[in-house]
Amino acid sequence: xxxxxxxxxxxxxxxxxxxxxxxxxxxxxxxxxxxxxxxxxxxxxxxxxxxxxxxxxxxxxxxxxxxxxxxxxxxxxxxxxxxxxxxxxxxxxxxxxxxxxxxxxxxxxxxxxxxxxxxxxxxxxxxxxxxxxxxxxxxxxxxxxxxxxxxxxxxxxxxxxxxxxxxxxxxxxxxxxxxxxxxxxxxxxxxxxxxxxxxxxxxxxxxxxxxxxxxxxxxxxxxxxxxxxxxxxxxxxxxxxxxxxxxxxxxxxxxxxxxxxxxxxxxxxxxxxxxxxxxxxxxxxxxxxxxxxxxxxxxxxxxxxxxxxxxxxxxxxxxxxxxxxxxxxxxxxxxxxxxxxxxxxxxxxxxxxxxxxxxxxxxxxxxxxxxxxxxxxxxxxxxxxxxxxxxxxxxxxxxxxxxxxxxxxxxxxxxxxxxxxxxxxxxxxxxxxxxxxxxxxxxxxxxxxxxx
Numbered sequence: 001x002x003x004x005x006x007x008x009x010x011x012x013x014x015x016x017x018x019x020x021x022x023x024x025x026x027x028x029x030x031x032x033x034x035x036x037x038x039x040x041x042x043x044x045x046x047x048x049x050x051x052x053x054x055x056x057x058x059x060x061x062x063x064x065x066x067x068x069x070x071x072x073x074x075x076x077x078x079x080x081x082x083x084x085x086x087x088x089x090x091x092x093x094x095x096x097x098x099x100x101x102x103x104x105x106x107x108x109x110x111x112x113x114x115x116x117x118x119x120x121x122x123x124x125x126x127x128x129x130x131x132x133x134x135x136x137x138x139x140x141x142x143x144x145x146x147x148x149x150x151x152x153x154x155x156x157x158x159x160x161x162x163x164x165x166x167x168x169x170x171x172x173x174x175x176x177x178x179x180x181x182x183x184x185x186x187x188x189x190x191x192x193x194x195x196x197x198x199x200x201x202x203x204x205x206x207x208x209x210x211x212x213x214x215x216x217x218x219x220x221x222x223x224x225x226x227x228x229x230x231x232x233x234x235x236x237x238x239x240x241x242x243x244x245x246x247x248x249x250x251x252x253x254x255x256x257x258x259x260x261x262x263x264x265x266x267x268x269x270x271x272x273x274x275x276x277x278x279x280x281x282x283x284x285x286x287x288x289x290x291x292x293x294x295x296x297x298x299x300x301x302x303x304x305x306x307x308x309x310x311x312x313x314x315x316x317x318x319x320x321x322x323x324x325x326x327x328x329x330x331x332x333x334x335x336x337x338x339x340x341x342x343x344x345x346x347x348x349x350x351x352x353x354x355x356x357x358x359x360x361x362x363x364x365x366x367x368x369x370x371x372x373x374x375x376x377x378x379x380x381x382x383x384x385x386x387x388x389x390x391x392x393x394x395x396x397x398x399x400x401x402x403x404x405x406x407x408x409x410x411x412x413x414x415x416x417x418x419x420x421x422x423x424x425x426x427x428x429x430x431x432x433x434x435x436x437x438x439x440x441x442x443x444x445x446x447x448x449x450x451x452x
Contacts, residue, residue: 011280014149017139019200026198027132028156030090030191033184034125035164040180041100043168045114047177048104054111058118065122067358074127074351078344081204082131083196089126090192096121097185101178126192129157130350133334135200137346144283147335151280154331155273162269226340226349228289228395229333230356232296235391236329237360239303242368242384243268243319246307249372249380250315260312267316271323279328288336293396295332299325300388307381330357 015021038059045055077085100117103109136149168180195201244265251261284291299322306318333353341349364384371380 011148011152014145014152019198020139023135023198023200026191026194027128030128030188032160033188035160036168036180037184039165039168040184043177044104044181048107048109049111058115061115062118062122065119066125067355069123070127070351070355071348074130074348077131077347082201086126086192086196089124090189093121093124093126094185094189097181101181105178127351130347133350134347139200148280150331150335151276154327155276158269158272226337226352229336229353231391231395232292233333233353234356234360235296235388237357238364239299239384239388241361241364245365245368246380250377264316264319267320268323271320272326275324276327279331288332292332292336293392295325295329296392297389299329300385304382304385307378
């Protein structure tokens with residue numbers, strides 16, 4: 001790990017950590033696959049079956065197995081280490097995507113076959129995001145650098161989700177839609193291989209305390225400590241899912257085209273990126289547990305205010321303001337999960353937050369669709385924002401005593417002191433790895449980006 005940085009470190013200082021650029025770049029390459037895949041599969045399956053309903057069902061199957069089995073896959077990474085766990089997952093996942101591309105390359109593919117392959121591929125999705133966040137903790141134990149690393153990771157993920165569909169749009173101009181699925185398979189295969197071969201990851205081994213921490217009491221404490229970041233992340237996801245559908249309903253009600261919807265949602269992403277970068281640059285005096293509910297409340301209130309917009313211009317401003325809280329809230333949720341989890345379960349803790357966000361998005365979209373058909377849009381915006389606020393307030397009032405930590409403090413679950421040179425990282429690395437070799441001056445040089 002790097003020594004604590006002096007003064008206020010910049011994002012450049014994060015990228016100057018030993019092996020950070022190589023490791024982070026490889027993770028981004030693999031995670032770009034996830035930004036491209038949804039649209040690629042939708043287009044390929046629609047062309048193969050001629051049915052939007054079938055395409056939607058197949059994507060739902062893929063999403064269900066990918067999201068809800070994410071903690072299981074992350075637990076395998078914690079238990080066996082990133083290299084032994086991620087490589088087989090990536091090979092299986094890429095192979096299944098290749099099979100899906102072959103089956104959907106031409107019209108006439110059986111829907112049952114496509115659904116079975118998609119569900120299997122979702123179950124094998126490598127947890128590159130949670131794994132990268134665990135490696136950030138391996139690279140530095142300085143709380144300010146870690147905050148900036150998580151913020152950079154979150155904003156990069158946001159950008160990948162925006163750029164992925166744009167790449168698919170360019171690709172389908174010269175190739176069949178199934179080619180996008182093939183490119184996604186190649187990206188995740190190459191990216192995962194480069195990630196696990198990075199010196200920061202290659203020799204990492206799971207910590208020896210994993211067996212001792214497997215007691216049922218420790219698991220119960222861990223579940224309680226994770227309740228706050230998971231519940232708030234679900235509330236943020238619900239707000240995002242509802243916002244997407246309600247913006248579409250707003251534009252349709254006022255007879256605007258789909259291009260208007262795209263611009264409004266682009267404002268959401270832009271606000272999120274700006275908020276994420278600012279959040280990482282601020283030296284907070286309040287711990288992650290204190291900040292998280294406040295950020296979620298800000299998101300909920302901005303979403304509720306969007307329902308009062310008289311036109312598209314005002315709606316765009318309100319949505320951008322809501323987006324300003326999205327990346328900071330999610331980054332803080334990941335930070336809090338990292339704080340309260342025992343070192344041997346940090347990848348799994350991040351995966352639970354990720355699962356909560358995605359489940360919230362799905363639930364928010366479905367619920368907003370039902371409400372929009374029965375209530376005025378202003379009331380729908382207010383209800384969606386209100387639920388997010390209530391989730392945040394409930395966690396702020398009922399925070400568990402076992403996890404009342406600020407960034408950088410030790411986890412009471414494992415009864416360890418704050419991370420230091422002697423305290424264990426998410427994984428125990430052998431001598432000569434980046435965690436144990438002498439510190440480079442560049443690792444904590446003064447001043448001088450993010451991920452899905």
